[in-house]
Amino acid sequence: MITTDITAELVRGAQELERTAHGLLPHRLPAWARAQCADQQLAMAEAQPSGVRLALRTRATVVELDTLPTKRVYVGAPPRPDGVYDLLVDGRLAAQASASGGNTVRTDLTTGAVEELSGPVATVHFGLDAGLKDVEIWLPHNEITELVALRTDAPVESAPPRGDRVWLHHGSSISHGSDAASPSATWPAVAAAMGGVELVNLGLSGSALLDPFTARTMRDTPADLISVKIGINLVNSDLLRLRAFGPAVHGFLDTLREGHPDVPLLVVSPIFCPIHEDTPGPGAFDFAAMSAGRLRFRATGDPAERSAGKLTLRVIRDELARLVAQRAATDANLHYLDGRELYGEADFAEHPLPDELHPDAATHRRMGERFGKLAFTGPFASGG
Template sequence: MTCEHAPATEPGSSVTPREADWLTTPLTADLLRGALDLERTEHGLLPHRLPARARAQCADGQLAMAEAQPSGVRLVFRTRATAVELDTLRTKVAYQGAPARPDGLYDLLVDGRLAGQASVTGGNVLMVDLTTGSAETRPGPVGTVRFTGLPDRVKDVEIWLPYNEATELVALRTDAPVEAVPHGGRKVWLHHGSSISHGSNAASPTTTWPALAASLGGVELINLGLGGSALLDPFTARALRDTPADLISVKIGINLVNADLMRLRAFTPAVHGFLDTIREGHPGTPLLVVSPLHCPLHEDTPGPCIPDFSRLSAGTLQFTAMGDPAERAAGKLTLGVIRTELARLVEQRAADDPHLHYLDGRALYGEADFAELPLPDQLHPDAATHRRLGERFAELAFGTGGPFATRGA
């Protein structure tokens, strides 16, 4: 099978004889999984991972960027087509003064197995100046990603969208008819977390740690990992409450320290409120609270966390903590403080909620893991670490004796 870029065909333009026999399938909600909302744009459909009501309640640019990046969102259809084209308009993030970031990848799965990868050209560029916090969108054209050489038989095809590029879906073309795939008997796992759950620095959309864990656990993923935005926002809790799911996990902590958003006095009732809201819609669903991974930068040092620009021109971005460990006495949060409080809080609630569980994030990535696979920028894992996280979570959550074990078949 081959994967390639192709120029988008403008409406009304001529096509080659090979293309003349292709079918265009309307892009509709029944072909998409992993999105909570679909916005109709002038180009097509823009998947969102937060509903419109939630988006209307926060004007933060970081959140807007993160929730529009379709981590875990995929097209799913049944066909005997041997060739597939998808026109999209991406919005790629770039940083002023830094080398260009790699293009986002599309993963093509045939009957659950990776069968191809490709990127799309063109698109918009969101240019971010980290020194001022300003951002400017530079418009670009629609591009096309093409997969050919697919097996000539009826099969289920999944196209996982890039986790790090907002992606407007413009047109889907195939050389055989397409139909939606009914949802099977697999359970739905709804996960919320920070940029690590979002997929930061993973190799591709199906190799973010939640996608890997979902594959190993045999479940359908809805990924509400929101880079920089796991901040106990009430609108995110309501989105989790209102989304049908069989299994739910929430990973809490690192962004609260990064942003120096609240003190311990506010943190405890905020977590209670977040979990209370989820329980309004999912009173008996297995709910797993996951504390932060090991991260030396913030284990005992509060935020805020800021970028270190000294090596940005060489393509290296690292982060540094600006807090003082002594400030913990005044209620400033560190990862250690958060883990202690989350463990206590979950134990307290579990007395009346037998389906509530706790997982220490250091069981997924601890000191020994950091020594072997350090965080390249002091905050985010690399591709190898995403694989380890996915395998560990699958074992601890979906494996024998895990909180999701009886629901993940």
């Protein structure tokens, strides 16, 4: 077997590869951005490699990848399944695997106590058909993964890009891929495959908060297409009031335009989510449901507080539509998409949100297919 050094040329979708005691840890935010926020939720989310994949061209019939996963256990919540590695050959899903072992972080949701346990390196093994092919190994979107070693039975080189355009997307845990079946089945990954583009996914669970460092990261990232999905985290974190929301959106978009003045830029409002349509945050775990073995979220705000400037999804959609229309008068490449076109009230009746907040696996695929159709035949159309 041939051991190949894992370098940035073989990794797509990461901003940085941090050298660790075991290997390389992909990050989706650069070190300077991470240094500007001490939030542990953000630290976890950006290190979970949603959209990050190894991209190889090879004649190998065997591929082995040693990794050190970090698995999360929430005391009192249903157990989380192991992360999934997707193997794509010439753009098609060919196999899947999971890595046993690794580190474990145990969090008690009632007390906030955190315990970290060290574990061994794991190996995922894939068999391939003979012949020259482009191989992608998509890392688990919801599991921090250190890359330790890559072995094959034939030489590998960096695969060419899947398409000639790069799509840079930012959003919440829904864009991150929460409850998607696997990393290539998150809604952004599904849409990217439909559009024939290279995906850089800055979906950050619980952390789509109009942070300036995220805007600057996107400003400095090469991209041909950009989308930002804004809203749900601002409501369920109860972070901003209406007075601050508008200027924060303007500032975020201004920063993107500093680095990408003419790139098609699509602002996407929240999908339908009944608990927060007219009820402000903060959001919280439903501990009564958890005691029965079900993970559920609930809104704890008071609808009457909307008059004091508290945000709801309906308020955010109206404000985003207004702001984008205002800016589009002088920015022909700025566009707006109502998130309910991806998942609306009728979809909720057919595919309810299992935890009242996140779409299930089937809905991820539906959202990706709808975004692919709406965006890549619309504002993201080639030459458009």
